Amino acid sequence: MSKVKYYYDPDTLSYRKIEAKKTTRFRNISLFVLGSFMFGLLGLIFLLNTNLINTPKELSLQREVKNYELQFELLNKKMGQMEQVLANIEERDNNIYRLYFEANPIPEEQRRAGFGGVNRYNALEGFNNSEMIIATSKRLDIIQKQMVIQSKSLDEITKLAGEKEKLLASIPAIQPITNKELTRMASGYGWRSDPFTKARKMHWGMDFTAPKGTPVYASGDGKISRADNNSSGYGKHIRIEHGYGYMSLYGHLSQYNVKPGQKVKRGDLIGFVGSTGRSQAPHLHYEVWKDDQRTNPINFYYGSLTAEEFENMLKLANQENQSLD
Missing domain, CATH: 1.20.58 (Methane Monooxygenase Hydroxylase; Chain G, domain 1)
Known part of the structure; x- marks a missing residue:
């Protein structure tokens, strides 16, 4: 309840009640309403931007x-x-x-x-x-x-x-004749005495002495490129193209067990020992070629020989004896 205000009237020597003007009252009410609205709006904005009140x-x-x-x-x-x-x-x-x-x-x-x-x-x-x-x-x-x-x-x-x-x-990695069927390794890769002229000449492969008809096996996977006797000195021979630049040759055979164009796996029977061509006795002449160059076959026997067998073969191969072809 609003307080009643008075003022002293010197003319009448008495207190008179102050009557508020309508414009003043309207102004006060308007200011109150506007102030309340602004306060409420600011409060609402504050509450909406804080976590005090959440829906x-x-x-x-x-x-x-x-x-x-x-x-x-x-x-x-x-x-x-x-x-x-x-x-x-x-x-x-x-x-x-x-x-x-x-x-x-x-x-x-x-x-x-x-x-x-x-x-x-x-x-x-x-x-x-x-x-x-x-x-x-x-x-x-x-x-x-x-x-x-x-x-x-x-x-x-x-x-x-x-x-x-x-x-x-x-890779031609096994011996083409098994040890149990092998008589001996007659000659290795290197300079040897020719059995016919007795002159010292390069022997490009390894000679394995074995009875005629002894099985000869492919030393690596490949494809038969030749199986004929049309190459001087080798007699009946087989050539296997292994890919990756490798080729193996098997000479002086008595007969074939494969034909040109045939694919073979390492260890497949491809022919039999003989003494055809320029040969002094039944044996297998074996060569390995890499990138069209002959190389020593003894470097590839990691797939079939024990360390002791390889060491023994190495000693025999290094002997400068007489070859059989």
């Missing part, structure tokens, strides 16, 4: 945001684990797999490269957690790129492994 929907959205932040945190931990596993695979890839198969290691800057050019994350900007979302997205994109690079590298390693396996199977 149920706002509370629900806040819980969702907290949950998303937690999920992002868990996602980053999982990505950290993925990066560790991927780094381990990359290390083995560069230092073991690619090294073994003679492939160049993938540079670190290529594996860790980001994405340049147009800002691919501009759609994620302008939010409260934009920095966290963009950082996580970038990290995930880099991991995906690393996985693609590693996947392509492993595809290359798989291909190289297949080629390596094929190469190892193709």
